[in-house]
Amino acid sequence: MKMDPVSLTINMRSLSHGINKDRFELSLREIDWNLDNIEPGDGQAFIDLEVDLEDRGIICRGILDAVFATPCARCLEKVNFPITEEIYRVYSWEGNISDDLDSEPVILGGGFSILNAVREAIILSIPGKALCTPDCRGISYI
Numbered sequence: 001m002k003m004d005p006v007s008l009t010i011n012m013r014s015l016s017h018g019i020n021k022d023r024f025e026l027s028l029r030e031i032d033w034n035l036d037n038i039e040p041g042d043g044q045a046f047i048d049l050e051v052d053l054e055d056r057g058i059i060c061r062g063i064l065d066a067v068f069a070t071p072c073a074r075c076l077e078k079v080n081f082p083i084t085e086e087i088y089r090v091y092s093w094e095g096n097i098s099d100d101l102d103s104e105p106v107i108l109g110g111g112f113s114i115l116n117a118v119r120e121a122i123i124l125s126i127p128g129k130a131l132c133t134p135d136c137r138g139i140s141y142i
């Protein structure tokens, strides 16, 4: 299985029919995340993928393992937070009306990107109120 580490596009021709498993390192800082208040943190990021290519579409499962950063809710210092989050997305062929409302349309034989699925997993993992330290006193004016 081949995946571009920046666009997170999987080449459909690199898939065998049935289950395909692979582990990829992501180029976290080169990816256009388009996320408010969240940016790549320190360290490497990996995704373990299990991609099931079937006649009617593709079922993609994965585990994202990465570190992202968000500002401390009190002092705005960057706070790193690790993410281990499951990814699950169904893709079906464009023009082939599916009754699965949750599936994303893709072109048969082309590439398809899992970036949206990964982005949603990151949004789900963001702490509601991140603090740099539990007793952060906030921005101090000297």
Ligand SMILES: [Zn+2]
Pocket (backbone or CB within 6 Å): 072, 073, 074, 075, 076, 077, 131, 132, 133, 136, 137, 138
């Ligand atoms: Zn703080």
